[in-house]
Amino acid sequence: MKRVLSLIGSMVLGACLAVAGATPAAADPYDCSTWYKSSTTAAGTCTNGTGEFRVYTRCNRLLARDYTVYDPTWRRVGTTSTAICHSGGKPYGAGIQVR
Numbered sequence: 001m002k003r004v005l006s007l008i009g010s011m012v013l014g015a016c017l018a019v020a021g022a023t024p025a026a027a028d029p030y031d032c033s034t035w036y037k038s039s040t041t042a043a044g045t046c047t048n049g050t051g052e053f054r055v056y057t058r059c060n061r062l063l064a065r066d067y068t069v070y071d072p073t074w075r076r077v078g079t080t081s082t083a084i085c086h087s088g089g090k091p092y093g094a095g096i097q098v099r
Helices: 002-021
Strands: 030-036 041-048 052-060 067-070 080-084 090-098
Touching: 030 052, 030 090, 041 052, 041 090, 067 080, 080 090
Parallel strands: 052 080
Antiparallel strands: 030 041, 041 080, 052 067, 052 090
């Protein structure tokens, strides 16, 4: 019985310490939108959250395989991210990647 009470006490103490040391988790960016800035560029932004985001888009090239491009830089909420299709590619299917 003593052993069981000791184990329960240790579990309660561990749970209390875990809660006391916990910090609020970062919220992934949300309220995001994308648009096509030009015939070669997809853009996007997120207006809420505390993480980072970047835009990606598929690119369509005539007589060639489609490919995906990402903004190489992760952006902070409230800024704009862009992904540029090269070699005559046209953007379609833009999205937002968050972390």
